[in-house]
Amino acid sequence: MENRSFYRQRVRTALLLTAGVSMLAVSGFLLSQSAATVLEVREISVPLVSDIPQFERRISLLTDQIELAQLHAATRTGSAEERMNVFVIPDEVDLDRLVGVFDVVGSILREQGLLARMSDITLGDPTPSSEEGLEERLLTVQLAAHEDGVQTVLSLIKFAGLLTVGDLLSSGERKLLLQKTEEENPTGVIAMEQFLSTDLLSYARDPDAFEEQLLRAFTSPSFLKTLQDMLQSSAVRDARKILGGNIGNSLQKSALWPLPLMTLHEARIRAGSASGWFVLSLQITLYNRAHVL
Amino acid sequence: MSQTHKPRRQSVPAATILHRSAVPLFLFALVLLLFLLCAYLFLIPRLTTVEIGGEERSTRELRAYHDALLIDLSEKEHERDALVLPMGDTAYSRLVEEKHAEFPLLVLRSSLEQTVRQLFPADQNTIYLESIRYLPNEKSVELAGDVRHVGSRSMTVLAQLLEELRSLPFVSQITNPRFVREEDPAIGPHSPFTLRMLLQS
Numbered sequence: 001m002e003n004r005s006f007y008r009q010r011v012r013t014a015l016l017l018t019a020g021v022s023m024l025a026v027s028g029f030l031l032s033q034s035a036a037t038v039l040e041v042r043e044i045s046v047p048l049v050s051d052i053p054q055f056e057r058r059i060s061l062l063t064d065q066i067e068l069a070q071l072h073a074a075t076r077t078g079s080a081e082e083r084m085n086v087f088v089i090p091d092e093v094d095l096d097r098l099v100g101v102f103d104v105v106g107s108i109l110r111e112q113g114l115l116a117r118m119s120d121i122t123l124g125d126p127t128p129s130s131e132e133g134l135e136e137r138l139l140t141v142q143l144a145a146h147e148d149g150v151q152t153v154l155s156l157i158k159f160a161g162l163l164t165v166g167d168l169l170s171s172g173e174r175k176l177l178l179q180k181t182e183e184e185n186p187t188g189v190i191a192m193e194q195f196l197s198t199d200l201l202s203y204a205r206d207p208d209a210f211e212e213q214l215l216r217a218f219t220s221p222s223f224l225k226t227l228q229d230m231l232q233s234s235a236v237r238d239a240r241k242i243l244g245g246n247i248g249n250s251l252q253k254s255a256l257w258p259l260p261l262m263t264l265h266e267a268r269i270r271a272g273s274a275s276g277w278f279v280l281s282l283q284i285t286l287y288n289r290a291h292v293l
Numbered sequence: 294m295s296q297t298h299k300p301r302r303q304s305v306p307a308a309t310i311l312h313r314s315a316v317p318l319f320l321f322a323l324v325l326l327l328f329l330l331c332a333y334l335f336l337i338p339r340l341t342t343v344e345i346g347g348e349e350r351s352t353r354e355l356r357a358y359h360d361a362l363l364i365d366l367s368e369k370e371h372e373r374d375a376l377v378l379p380m381g382d383t384a385y386s387r388l389v390e391e392k393h394a395e396f397p398l399l400v401l402r403s404s405l406e407q408t409v410r411q412l413f414p415a416d417q418n419t420i421y422l423e424s425i426r427y428l429p430n431e432k433s434v435e436l437a438g439d440v441r442h443v444g445s446r447s448m449t450v451l452a453q454l455l456e457e458l459r460s461l462p463f464v465s466q467i468t469n470p471r472f473v474r475e476e477d478p479a480i481g482p483h484s485p486f487t488l489r490m491l492l493q494s
Binding site: 009010012013016017019020021022023024026027030031033034037038040041044045048049051052055056058059062063065066069070073084088089129131132133134147150151154158161162166167170171174178189192193196234235261263264265266267268269270271287 | 308311312315316319321323325329330332337340341343345346356358359362363365366369370372373374376378384387389393395397399402422423424425426427428429430
């Protein structure tokens with residue numbers, strides 16, 4: 001009888017101890033979870049809470065800008081895509097236009113005394129491009145020109161295929177302008193869209209008119225400075241100088257604008273017979289849309 | 294003479310200690326557990342939820358909301374950019390970006406010539422640059438020419454030129470040229486070279 005009571009007492013003690021230790025373990029777990037939750041709040045929630053109102057404000061601004069841009073897009077006539085398909089990356093390389101461009105540029109540079117000689121233009125066979133849906137072919141030409149002539153030819157190759165002011169700017173510059181639009185005047189997105197989609201040749205021939213139109217929507221000195229810095233880049237300056245001069249005029253008169261898309265494949269430059277003169281050998285890649293069988 | 298008695302220490306068996314501490318331990322653990330459970334279920338959520346966008350959100354919900362906002366923001370930006378810049382992500386725009394990434398040939402040429410001139414300011418003809426070949430797709434430049442008018446030092450001068458070109462900020466790599474000295478009846482001993490340089494992207 002005494003043995004049984006002693007045995008019961010031991011079992012009770014063991015059960016109480018086991019339950020006590022288990023509850024302590026669970027308490028420890030709960031304590032660590034609570035501490036982790038508090039730490040999480042300090043390290044995660046606080047920074048998130050400071051970001052969220054900013055994100056919500058930007059989303060609201062972007063929604064307004066999208067609505068405005070959609071309304072404006074509905075009233076826009078003639079798309080850049082159509083011009084690209086006809087002139088920039090056509091179904092077939094338009095040899096007449098291509099040779100016409102080199103003729104116009106060559107004759108103006110000769111008149112200015114900047115070009116001594118231009119070789120025949122040779123055109124390679126089309127090969128599939130690394131860009132899906134396109135074919136490319138190499139155009140080879142050599143010219144003996146003054147440094148200014150070389151610069152003009154290289155700049156024209158850079159402008160070849162660019163349709164708008166937006167194309168003249170790098171993706172980083174365009175992003176910066178749109179960001180500034182959000183910060184300065186979100187409703188100015190239409191003015192910005194109009195500026196970026198301005199035909200490059202038209203802009204180069206009368207840059208002040210288009211810039212003034214844009215600046216009517218943005219008056220802050222900060223925006224003005226960003227825009228001025230961007231428009232002082234060498235590409236924009238060259239566009240104004242070359243396309244805004246005789247060459248741009250002749251390209252427009254001869255209906256050669258927009259130029260077909262050309263990228264530089266290889267350029268070799270060596271000193272010419274006189275100081276400041278060079279022999280420039282160029283391999284240029286031309287593009288056309290691949291024929292789907 | 295008084296005699297001091299030290300109390301004799303009685304040894305208590307461990308079983309007795311455990312038996313006597315079992316109930317207090319159980320009660321303490323139970324109270325602690327109940328308290329922590331209440332805190333974890335009611336107090337902590339109340340203290341750690343934040344009201345954002347008209348709703349109470351826990352840290353996890355806040356993070357999910359933050360991520361959803363980021364995705365929404367990126368989609369809206371993309372949509373706005375597609376409307377403002379209609380040629381967004383097309384073969385055309387990628388080719389135009391390639392053009393922007395090109396190095397201006399004449400700037401490249403004048404930088405290389407300036408490096409050469411700085412190396413030998415007194416004699417501009419020591420390093421003769423015959424041609425510069427630029428391959429935009431490979432982001433590389435080939436510089437061909439020769440070192441002349443320095444007699445038997447032509448190969449040393451070529452090594453100096455190599456070091457100078459390596460230090461240019463826009464050059465990422467130069468393949469070592471063949472160091473040779475040749476005899477030419479017109480210009481004497483000279484070291485022709487073709488240096489292939491990779492440009493920083």
